[in-house]
Amino acid sequence: MNDVVAYESLSKSDGTPRSVVIPRLSSRTGALRAISPPHLPLDGLAAGALQIAWSSGPRIDFGFAELRLDIERAWQTVTHLDCRDALAITELIEHLASRLPATATKALRCEIAALRAVALVLQDDEAAALAAALSARGPDASARTAHVASTVCRSVYWRLGDLESFHAMERVKLDDRPGRMQAVSALFDLALDAAVALDQMRFSTARLLAGHALEVGRRFVGTHVLADAFPACIIAQVLYEQGQVDEAEALLVARIANIRQCCTVESALRAHVLLANIAASRGQHGRALVILSEAEALGERRGWPRLRAASLAYQVEIEAGCGRVEQAASCLQRLAELAAEEGAVSSNVRFEIARFYTIAQAHVALTRSPCAVDMISLRQVHRDTLWRGGLYAAVPVVLLLVEALLVTGQRGEAVEVLVGLLRLAPSVGLHQTLVDCSVRVTELIEAIVQQRIVPDSDIRELLPYASMLLVHRQRDANEANEPFAARRPNASAGLSERERLIVALMGRGLSNKQIGAELGIAPETVKSHAKHLYTKLSVRNRTEAVTLATRLGLL
Incomplete structure (x- = not known):
């Protein structure tokens, strides 16, 4: 410690x-x-x-x-x-x-x-x-x-x-005045329930549970509790999937220093991968690689091979996606060396490293020699991920499988696999992952929408959703070159005018008493407004609220 x-x-x-x-x-x-x-x-x-x-x-x-x-x-x-x-x-x-x-x-x-x-x-x-x-x-x-x-x-x-x-294990029930460890245990319990909901693509439930975890931390542990990085990362993932990308990024940026300094491997992995994905989706591939390199170094420093494996796998994906085959192959080699290391790691961590390696290997093969894609291993990774309850984690594997089927000449199966995913996506709220999919998958979606490819099953009810994905992809591409504040003028429309004004005054360094005097209201009223805006922004204190408001262009 x-x-x-x-x-x-x-x-x-x-x-x-x-x-x-x-x-x-x-x-x-x-x-x-x-x-x-x-x-x-x-x-x-x-x-x-x-x-x-x-x-x-x-x-x-x-x-x-x-x-x-x-x-x-x-x-x-x-x-x-x-x-x-x-x-x-x-x-x-x-x-x-x-x-x-x-x-x-x-x-x-x-x-x-x-x-x-x-x-x-x-x-x-x-x-x-x-x-x-x-x-x-x-x-x-x-x-x-x-x-x-x-x-x-x-x-x-x-x-x-x-x-x-x-689910058979009992959850921590909070007393009226819980001790610190009881409160932290309750916070983690809620975050774990939120993580399971996210795995199963029950996004709204995941956000509600993670938000409750943050509230437990604020009420019973304090405004500077490291443990709440985990539920905050879950909220950020939900925001990202719902298309609120700037908000997801700002929520993580407000906590990334604490995450890198002292946090769980789960929080570090989720935060760095999501920030890298966001950067890559905006065409900022250099920034994405820097974020992942920092994650790799953090994993080395803290003795977390799973974080190192994840960072290397995503570096491979970005390098391969940019056509830099040699750089991707170099990262893949480092990942292979990590997988071969003899160390005191659990069997589950070894499984995760092997999973990351199979996915990274497929990305390199798609760029260097498509016919060399190991379809058997890729399908096995997909089955194993689903068997472990990772429905959401299986989505990128499905998209990679679609690509592999396309480049190996199995277009019919590729279409059917993609159509199956498109049928599921609207009902669960899957959005941004499909918007940010690869060029090959996007072209296949476009061919289906334009009816240049006609699947075996009736897909007329899917066409509006598929068309929306293409529109949003183009919108995101156009917004990538715009100033940050101009991208989402209504990003925090959930805040009231009074809450917006209070967070702006916080940004000027005013205390609750000074804000009250400025607005002609009692300090207790300011405190109440502040609590509501903290909840809406999923932040812990005024520093994070001001940081998030600044990132969203409110200040």
Whole structure:
């Protein structure tokens, strides 16, 4: 975690490892003790000090109360969502707990297991995280420990595509005055439900649940809660799919610094990929590649091979789409090396890396040698994605499959697959992904609309929707060269005139009291308006509200 002071770092002068000690305040003498741990490498030394005791020998002044205090401090640092430091903290506490009688620390051992489960799920190790979380749900576990463990279990079941087990797990119910960890668990539970809804292309439900998660964070955790990046990313994905691309981008831009500094791999992956997709759809391919390169570097720094694989796969897609075959092949080679690495990654992460590699390989083949597309593997990826409940994630795979069928001379099947997707899309609200599809797929849609290609089934009811996709694609192409503020003059039409005025005054740096004096209303009324506009804009505080309003051209 960011607040821990214990790791092996590289010396600025020569790059050699140096031992950094863990200070703690002795309860008996008040003197600062520092005992060097023998083996724990922690990445990231940040401000503050988590005072956790470590000693290779017996300690007569250590007891239950001190361990309880260390665990409370550990929970505070776990909310910063840094997996490597969290794992090291847990190992330290486990070492200390091993010195106490097991009968006196049953509940604490459940809590330590929950700490370990959180750290492991942050590190993308689903199998180990699930085992730790299940052990934390023992009969001696406290309510807080059970809440956290259940949320970790649900997160793992979702990632594995085991929706039956996911829905069978109880969700966290908030008390009138929940503690911080209970509130964070409830926030994540709502975000996970939103993620499942998004996977199933129930976009409106996903946005409502993610918005509720943001509200829980604002009410019970505070305006600067890192955990709400996940639901914010889900809202951004829904906004993008609904054609509100500028709003989706602004929502992520307001949080991207926190996401890169300290957040979950899921938030980092979604944010960077969506921002890159938005940039690419506007023809800003260089910017998209920069965003993805930053994601790749972040994945390397944080030990997230899944993020590295995703960033490389999308780099391949963009490079291949621009006709830069050699650059695409270079990225594909790096992805192949990542897939071949022997490392402590879970089977699910290996599956995801293999999935990204198959998709990237197909993009390169489509550009370099279309007949070399591995259709069998591509179809298998499509089936596996659907089997895991990823209906939305399967859409890009379907579009890639349509391309592959076209270039391999299987036009009839390509048409039928595309028509099947077009039949589904209007009913679920699928929009922007089809607007931003490849040139080959767009030309096929255009041929169907113009009836130059006639599918076997009756598609007359699909023609208005397909025509709309082509119109919106042309509109987006025209808008790409316009100034940002001119693109969507009604982007935030949902704000009232009073709310627009208040956010503008916020942008001038006025306090609630000063805004009230300016408008002739009470500061409490200003606060109420501010709360409503935060909800409408899906932001946490006035800084993000002003940032978003600026990006939307309101200021």
